[in-house]
Amino acid sequence: MKVNMVSAINSALNLTMQESEDVVLLGEDIARDGGVFRVTEGLLNKYGERRVIDTPLAESGILGAGIGMAMAGLHPVPEIQFAGFMFMGFGQLINHAARYRSRTRSTYKVPMVVRTPISGGVRTLEHHSDSPEAFYSHVGGLHVVVPSNPYDAKGMMIKSLHMQDPVVFLEPTKLYRLFKQEIPDEMYEVELGKANLVKEGTDLSIITYGTMVNQVTTVVEKRNLNADVLDLRTINPLDESAIIQSAKKTGKVLIVHEAPLGFGIGAEVAARIAEKAIFNLSAPIIRVGSDSFPYPFPGYENYYIPNTLKISKAIDRLLGA
Amino acid sequence: MDNIQVLDENGSVDASLFPEGLDDGKILEMYRYMSLARALDNKILSLQRQGRAVTYGPMLGEEATQIGSAMAMRENDIFVPNFRQHGVFLLRGMPIELILLYWKGYEEGCMIPEKVRGFPYIVPVASQMPHAMGIAFAQKYKKSDVAVIGYVGDGGTSEGDFYETLNFAGAFKLPLVTIIENNQWAISMPRARQSAAETLAQKGIAAGIKCVQVDGNDVIGVYKVVKEAIANAKDGPTVIECVTYRMSMHTTADDPTKYRSQAEVDAWKPRDPIDRARRYLSGKALWSPDFEAKMQEEQAKVIDEAVAKAEAWKPDPKSIFEHVYSYMPEVLKEEYDEAVANDFWQGEVSS
Numbered sequence: 012m013k014v015n016m017v018s019a020i021n022s023a024l025n026l027t028m029q030e031s032e033d034v035v036l037l038g039e040d041i042a043r044d045g046g047v048f049r050v051t052e053g054l055l056n057k058y059g060e061r062r063v064i065d066t067p068l069a070e071s072g073i074l075g076a077g078i079g080m081a082m083a084g085l086h087p088v089p090e091i092q093f094a095g096f097m098f099m100g101f102g103q104l105i106n107h108a109a110r111y112r113s114r115t116r117s118t119y120k121v122p123m124v125v126r127t128p129i130s131g132g133v134r135t136l137e138h139h140s141d142s143p144e145a146f147y148s149h150v151g152g153l154h155v156v157v158p159s160n161p162y163d164a165k166g167m168m169i170k171s172l173h174m175q176d177p178v179v180f181l182e183p184t185k186l187y188r189l190f191k192q193e194i195p196d197e198m199y200e201v202e203l204g205k206a207n208l209v210k211e212g213t214d215l216s217i218i219t220y221g222t223m224v225n226q227v228t229t230v231v232e233k234r235n236l237n238a239d240v241l242d243l244r245t246i247n248p249l250d251e252s253a254i255i256q257s258a259k260k261t262g263k264v265l266i267v268h269e270a271p272l273g274f275g276i277g278a279e280v281a282a283r284i285a286e287k288a289i290f291n292l293s294a295p296i297i298r299v300g301s302d303s304f305p306y307p308f309p310g311y312e313n314y315y316i317p318n319t320l321k322i323s324k325a326i327d328r329l330l331g332a
Numbered sequence: 333m334d335n336i337q338v339l340d341e342n343g344s345v346d347a348s349l350f351p352e353g354l355d356d357g358k359i360l361e362m363y364r365y366m367s368l369a370r371a372l373d374n375k376i377l378s379l380q381r382q383g384r385a386v387t388y389g390p391m392l393g394e395e396a397t398q399i400g401s402a403m404a405m406r407e408n409d410i411f412v413p414n415f416r417q418h419g420v421f422l423l424r425g426m427p428i429e430l431i432l433l434y435w436k437g438y439e440e441g442c443m444i445p446e447k448v449r450g451f452p453y454i455v456p457v458a459s460q461m462p463h464a465m466g467i468a469f470a471q472k473y474k475k476s477d478v479a480v481i482g483y484v485g486d487g488g489t490s491e492g493d494f495y496e497t498l499n500f501a502g503a504f505k506l507p508l509v510t511i512i513e514n515n516q517w518a519i520s521m522p523r524a525r526q527s528a529a530e531t532l533a534q535k536g537i538a539a540g541i542k543c544v545q546v547d548g549n550d551v552i553g554v555y556k557v558v559k560e561a562i563a564n565a566k567d568g569p570t571v572i573e574c575v576t577y578r579m580s581m582h583t584t585a586d587d588p589t590k591y592r593s594q595a596e597v598d599a600w601k602p603r604d605p606i607d608r609a610r611r612y613l614s615g616k617a618l619w620s621p622d623f624e625a626k627m628q629e630e631q632a633k634v635i636d637e638a639v640a641k642a643e644a645w646k647p648d649p650k651s652i653f654e655h656v657y658s659y660m661p662e663v664l665k666e667e668y669d670e671a672v673a674n675d676f677w678q679g680e681v682s683s
């Protein structure tokens with residue numbers, strides 16, 4: 012099938028719901044309305060109100076219910092309408108989803124996939140454009156994934172629903188309908204914790220994920236660069252060996268993400284390279300991110316999100332060093 | 333629990349409930365503001381359709397709830413809105429160009445003049461209610477007699493922040509008036525499935541708070557109950573459920589035909605808050621087609637001037653760096669300087 016990311020995730024949900032009665036979807040406006048981005052469209056008709064559940068407007072309730080359902084043997088997929096509203100239920104994820112397994116030494120587990128749209132670039136209102144992956148990665152205990160294309164989105168969603176751990180599945184709004192890709196109709200898995208080498212080269216390594224994968228490949232193609240482009244896909248746990256391998260090969264590393272620069276994923280990646288490969292580097296590691304403050308109103312977003320010019324100038328600095 | 337209606341659908345008033353001190357002049361003023369709110373609503377919708385505004389949540393049908401409650405506020409009372417109270421802002425004297433700047437996607441639209449005595453739009457549902465409660469706490473602390481009026485939707489009453497607010501307000505006897513603008517829908521979720529509670533106002537009972545339901549399309553009724561709640565605020569909080577209807581889409585990004593019938597919407601048309609007030613005024617010979625035409629012309633002019641002002645205004649990207657803190661830390665200045673030095677904002681890389 013040739014599909015966009017919305018249909019790819021929809022297909023993953025459909026196949027896993029078919030496979031197991033335990034998979035249950037819950038969230039605001041996901042049933043009758045099919046979700047505000049239409050990701051769950053058609054699933055109410057197919058699986059009924061018992062398994063595709065419109066909830067009252069309460070995120071802490073949705074996430075807490077998900078945790079309880081998961082511990083009672085179901086495999087819930089709570090949808091939070093936008094990542095900015097997941098903070099209303101932040102305590103449930105950080106205090107509980109991340110910890111039930113370790114604090115009971117695996118006696119209790121939380122098999123749950125929390126879905127929410129992230130990132131900006133589509134002129135949405137306040138709180139509809141955050142990139143919060145660092146928050147959920149920092150706690151430990153939560154898998155955090157950010158697919159950048161329909162193939163990965165479907166495969167990682169299926170893999171997530173075959174695991175017995177909580178997964179925070181972050182879907183870049185901008186990529187939902189940006190492009191289509193030929194992907195298998197049937198069930199397939201994409202491993203979590205494994206990065207994807209999108210382009211192979213020897214002069215520099217660009218490590219990125221989510222909305223920035225397209226931006227980076229655009230620059231690499233326009234400038235005809237001989238670069239490794241590594242799409243992390245899973246933020247936590249990081250694919251450290253793929254990162255170190257590429258860094259050692261090229262000796263020059265640029266990290267690009269849409270989330271704010273300060274205290275972000277780039278800092279974690281850079282630190283790991285510094286610890287394990289610093290003597291293989293021929294230039295300082297450079298990071299590109301949005302500026303270090305909360306996402307501005309949409310009228311200003313183009314001054315905030317890294318554009319291809321900003322990425323390209325960083326490459327100049329890296330190659331000129 | 334009381335369920336108040338003063339002005340019925342035919343424009344007749346229940347004299348026994350008619351609020352003290354309300355005269356026809358004020359009713360006419362409320363009529364004007366409801367009309368202005370509707371005209372502005374239409375204008376922003378059309379700007380949005382032309383790409384000149386961002387996603388917008390219309391207030392069509394909810395004018396009486398907003399204008400009636402705002403008119404009941406005293407000069408120094410403070411309001412805390414969610415994202416739909418455009419009418420409240422208007423009546424409180426918010427410059428229209430600022431409302432427009434917000435809906436064109438600029439923080440400058442939140443630079444609310446002090447005299448408005450209101451706080452900016454809040455998007456995360458119900459999260460403004462604890463602020464309203466805290467603001468009320470501060471009034472009590474300072475021994476001021478100011479009341480705080482907080483707005484929340486029917487959907488918002490499901491959030492923990494809503495219940496926590498009511499509980500605090502009751503426990504501390506705060507001067508807080510909570511207005512539930514029950515427009516029957518929270519995006520695709522109908523009121524009946526949002527909560528098994530028979531009324532939303534009754535959520536106040538568990539918190540030990542006075543509560544009342546009012547016809548939210550009756551501008552006189554809303555004015556009356558809010559006025560009374562404000563008068564009682566020094567003795568404690570009130571919850572008011574204004575029963576109204578969202579006649580339009582949730583926002584411009586929403587397609588209501590997916591989840592509700594046209595018949596349901598049509599059933600609410602005869603209860604329109606503006607038509608109802610017009611029938612009343614007409615009966616008192618305070619309204620005529622000439623008056624209407626002149627008023628609409630004036631209002632269109634006011635709105636067009638504000639649109640021109642808002643569109644002449646130019647954003648300054650430096651502003652997104654300057655207001656993060658009370659000063660600019662070195663690390664942030666570095667990010668700003670780098671952007672300027674490299675012309676990052678000028679566009680995309682070419683081959």
Ligand SMILES: Cc1ncc(C[n+]2csc(CCOP(=O)(O)OP(=O)(O)O)c2C)c(N)n1
Nearest residue numbers: 096416455456457485486487488517518519
């Ligand atoms: C915490 C939070 N969750 C979800 C949303 C997305 N959302 C915006 S408005 C809305 C429905 C709100 O319904 P209601 O409170 O009845 O207010 P109305 O829109 O009807 O005025 C939802 C779910 C949000 N803005 N904030």
Ligand SMILES: [Mg+2]
Nearest residue numbers: 485486517518
């Ligand atoms: Mg509502």
